Amino acid sequence: MEVFFTQLTNGLAVGGIYALIALGYTMVYGVLKLINFAHGDLFTIGAYLGLSLLTSLALTDHVGAAAGIVILAVMVMGLVGVIGILLDRAAYKPLRTSPRLSAVVSALGASIVFSNTVMLVYGPNPRVYPQGILPTQVFEVFGLSVPVMRFVILAASVILMIGLYVFIQRTKIGTAIRAAAIDQDAARLMGINVDRVIMLVFFIGPALGGAAGVMVGLYYGQIKFTMGWIYGLKAFTAAILGGIGNIPGAMVGGLLLGVIESLGAAYISMAWKDAIAFFVLILILIARPTGLLGERVAEKV
Amino acid sequence: MSLLGVENVTKRFGGLLAVDHVSFSVPEGAVFGLIGPNGAGKTTVFNLITGNYELDSGSVSFAGANITGKPTHRIVAMGIARTFQTIRLFSDMSVLENVLAGRHCRMRSGPVSAMLRLKWQRKEEREAIGKALAELRFVGLAAQAENPARNLSYGNQRLLEIARALASDPRLIILDEPAGGMNELETAALVNLIGRIRDRGITVLLIEHDMSLVMKACEQLVVLEYGKKIAEDEPDAVKQDPLVIEAYLGSGDEDF
Amino acid sequence: MKPDADNIRKGAYAAVAVLWILAPLYLDKYWTDVLNNVAIYAALGLSLNIILGYGGMFHMGxxxxFAIGAYTTAIVNTAWGVPVLWLMPFAGIAAGVFAVAVARPIIHLRGDYLLIVTIGMVEIVRIALVNNVFGITGGAxxxxxxxxxxxxxxxxxxVVAPGHYFYLLTVFLGATIxxxxxxxxxxxxxxLKFTCSDxxxxxxxxxxxxxxxxxxxxIGAVWAGMTGTLYAAKIGFISPESFSFWESVIMFMIVILGGSGSxxxxxxxxxxxxxxxxxxxxxxxxxxxIFGIVLVVMMIFRPQGILPPAPRKYPVDKLEKQEVSL
Structure with missing residues (x-):
């Protein structure tokens, strides 16, 4: 029971991070039908920018841990969001009308550029986040102990996700994003500035990825320039699991993937942890070819 | 003798009963029309015959064999070829290659014989190209053989779909609004083409909105409304049928 | 296209072929080995091209x-001493059987869903190799x-004579082409092209x-498996890291950058x-x-790939005359 609870909470915390990154994939995909393979590296950039700002500004000393982290996260999100927009302008915009796979290769090229830039700036060795900023206390629930950090991470990702959901569902801009995702041409005819929508999506998605980067830095304490690759792959898996293009799907997919992986590592095999996630993905797609919450599209003849 | 038999065919999309216990039979050698107002379920009937959709109930027989639930490509091989209402050509490929697609099911060579470049395989290729060119001449597109299909005019794209269907040597050809997007001249030529297809001994089943074409080309008509068959008769008799007049006037369609 | 453009193209191909065949004469061992790698990846790219280029299936695994072919070769060769070239067909069959088993349930998945499933497949295979599955893969x-x-x-x-190995690979690559x-x-x-198109x-x-x-x-899998034999026998040593997801990405980029279907x-x-x-x-x-930047720039300037497939010419004129009964 103790193992189960530990793994469950850990899985939810990691799943929250996956979900945040997955949202970036799914939002871009929703509007452009493009898999942004450089998204994982934007997450890495977020983690490194967070480290730089944390150590250079010493925010937490001036305004306290909680407020300092929030300000830090907002700054990182803004910066990574801008990088996202620049990425779109440089690597994807010229390929809007090209075959879809050309944009995939351009994305892979961008991913190589990002990860190598991070390596050149910060060096090839793992970097360590400053310790002792965040609470290290342990919660006692029904005699089971859980580090507070897990709840903080989960809560932060849930707050961001709810914020995004409300933004997408309730605001005018959110409606424009949804409209552009359903039919770009029709949206354009209705007077929606689709280019602005794309820009916004390329801001929000990477911003959430950047926030996830900071969370990983704080949660695990160590970051590496190659980490975006595996996190990106997991988050992409989560997005597909939930049904790519579907925002609640990315949230559900991320949390589910985190929990499955965590429980699988504990109860099945640590060595097969990554394989378990993919097995589950394949099984789910065989049963539901467009993911858990994805629309079923029947080909019209 | 009946070539195609449609028995109590039914199809539901969610709550919508698109085709409701429709039965008719197409005699061999006929030009048979399926008409009705928009949304009456005509194209759905076609898709049920060709296996693009699965039937909810009922059965389809062709040349004495039950073809219900058979995969589309097998149905084509058995002798039913079709065109699509929304033109579906392989637009980046040449006109000739599009016709070769229709010839596919009459050829035998596979990957191994192709890699070995066997003699019979080369002969088969040559014959297929010859046949495809002949079909292009038949519909009047031979001069365009090497152009990409997407460069053809709308009317010619419809003709290319017909040539592709004919290349499979069908016993029955199903034409879904063949005159859609054609001008009067092209439509007149199409009536002639349909006659020539029948003269080759191929049975024709068609959906068409252009009533002048239907009246000229078809020998027998089935009328659908809201997924139900409301009439079946010769064109002149159908024209007088009060139910049919009601269906068309009621829907505000003034073609009739 | 003007007829002379066609001849120029053919001439260029012939010149490249001659340069390629003479390469070990003017290149040192290191660069000859680079060409050996190019040949192996060219064969892999051509085999992937059947799936991705002609078939239009987003396959990134x-x-x-390739791994199954290489490991089949390595395991059978080291255990029973069967000569490696004899193992080529078996490596191909092993990969082909695996492909049938895996592809059957997933082949109907649409574009991007197929992409992630094939990524999952290659990762599962790599993890299985690392975990020394059945105790025969030697683990990490x-x-x-x-x-x-x-x-x-x-x-x-x-390793000792890359120039000799070069000709073995060239024969294989030539046959593949x-x-x-x-x-x-x-x-x-x-x-396949019809299916890909609509x-x-x-x-x-x-x-x-x-x-x-x-x-x-x-077919793509069988060929990648056979290429695996030549890869395993080239350096005499294989490990799971040679068959990671990144290797699949490299093959994918080769096809799309070069010209899918060409x-x-x-x-x-x-x-x-x-x-x-x-x-x-x-x-x-x-x-x-720099490599990453070059990739992005090349895709932007040649979105269809650098050498997209040329339209197929049929002997229409020759057949035009002959009468065919309908």
């Missing part, structure tokens, strides 16, 4: 088939001591689209993707950064 260390191929009793060692261009211009190749129209024209997609997967394109893609990072060696740590 091709390294799995891999398998050592795979023998070199021998032809007429003569050993061809890929000839066989696959015959395949491309056949009923089979056309059926699956509903293809099925409606009488083509068993699902069957052809599966067949494309199997044999000359894929060959050029292999030269660029494998060769460029080597040429950039002088740039040291900036090497990959």
């Amino acid at each position: 091709h390294a799995a088939f 260390n891999g398998i050592f001591g795979i023998s070199s191929p021998s032809i007429f009793g003569r050993q061809i060692n890929g 000839i066989l696959f261009s015959l395949l491309e211009h056949s009923r089979f190749g056309r059926a 699956e509903v129209a293809a099925t409606g024209s009488g083509i068993n689209a699902a069957g052809y997609k599966l067949a494309a997967f199997v 044999i000359p394109g894929v060959l050029l893609g292999a030269i660029l993707i494998i060769g460029l990072p080597e040429l950039f060696q002088g740039l040291q740590q900036y090497r990959l950064l």
Whole structure:
């Protein structure tokens, strides 16, 4: 029971991070039908920018841990969001009308550029986040102990996700994003500035990825320039699991993937942890070819 | 003798009963029309015959064999070829290659014989190209053989779909609004083409909105409304049928 | 196209072929080995091209088939001493059988869903190899001591004599090019292209689209498996890291960058993707950064790939005259 609870909470915390990154994939995909393979590296950039700002500004000393982290996260999100927009302008915009796979290769090229830039700036060795900023206390629930950090991470990702959901569902801009995702041409005819929508999506998605980067830095304490690759792959898996293009799907997919992986590592095999996630993905797609919450599209003849 | 038999065919999309216990039979050698107002379920009937959709109930027989639930490509091989209402050509490929697609099911060579470049395989290729060119001449597109299909005019794209269907040597050809997007001249030529297809001994089943074409080309008509068959008769008799007049006037369609 | 443009193209191909065949005469061992890698990836790219280029299936897990071929060769060779070249067909069959088993349930998935499933497949295979599945893969260390191929009793060692191995690979690659261009211009190749272009129209024209997609997967897998034999025998040692997801990405980039569905394109893609990072060696740590930028820029300037497939010419004039009864 103790193992189960530990793994469950850990899985939810990691799943929250996956979900945040997955949202970036799914939002871009929703509007452009493009898999942004450089998204994982934007997450890495977020983690490194967070480290730089944390150590250079010493925010937490001036305004306290909680407020300092929030300000830090907002700054990182803004910066990574801008990088996202620049990425779109440089690597994807010229390929809007090209075959879809050309944009995939351009994305892979961008991913190589990002990860190598991070390596050149910060060096090839793992970097360590400053310790002792965040609470290290342990919660006692029904005699089971859980580090507070897990709840903080989960809560932060849930707050961001709810914020995004409300933004997408309730605001005018959110409606424009949804409209552009359903039919770009029709949206354009209705007077929606689709280019602005794309820009916004390329801001929000990477911003959430950047926030996830900071969370990983704080949660695990160590970051590496190659980490975006595996996190990106997991988050992409989560997005597909939930049904790519579907925002609640990315949230559900991320949390589910985190929990499955965590429980699988504990109860099945640590060595097969990554394989378990993919097995589950394949099984789910065989049963539901467009993911858990994805629309079923029947080909019209 | 009946070539195609449609028995109590039914199809539901969610709550919508698109085709409701429709039965008719197409005699061999006929030009048979399926008409009705928009949304009456005509194209759905076609898709049920060709296996693009699965039937909810009922059965389809062709040349004495039950073809219900058979995969589309097998149905084509058995002798039913079709065109699509929304033109579906392989637009980046040449006109000739599009016709070769229709010839596919009459050829035998596979990957191994192709890699070995066997003699019979080369002969088969040559014959297929010859046949495809002949079909292009038949519909009047031979001069365009090497152009990409997407460069053809709308009317010619419809003709290319017909040539592709004919290349499979069908016993029955199903034409879904063949005159859609054609001008009067092209439509007149199409009536002639349909006659020539029948003269080759191929049975024709068609959906068409252009009533002048239907009246000229078809020998027998089935009328659908809201997924139900409301009439079946010769064109002149159908024209007088009060139910049919009601269906068309009621829907505000003034073609009739 | 003007007829002389066609001749220029043919002339250029011939010149490249001659330069390629004479390469070991003017290149040192290191660069000959680079060309050996280019040849291996060219064969892999051509095999992936059947699935991705003609069939239009988003397959990013091709390294799995390559791995199965290489490991089949390594395991059987080190355990029973069977000569490696004899193992080539078995490596191909093993990869093909695996492809049938895996592809059957997933082949109907749409574009991006298929992409992630194939990524999952290659990762599962790699993890299985690392975890020493069935106790025969040697775990993370891999398998050592795979023998070199021998032809007429003569050993061809890929490490000591890359120039000799070069010709073995060139023969294989040449055969691949000839066989696959015959395949491309056949009923089979056309059926795949029809299916890729519009699956509903293809099925409606009488083509068993699902069957052809599966067949494309199997042929691509068999070829990648056979290429795996030559890879394993080249350096005599294989480990799971040689078959990671990144390897699949490299093969994918070779096809798309070179020109999806175009044999000359894929060959050029292999030269660029494998060769460029080597040429950039002088740039040291900036090497990959520049490589990434080059990838993005090339895609922007040639979105269809550098050498997209040329339209197929049929002997229309010759056949125009002959009367065919309808």
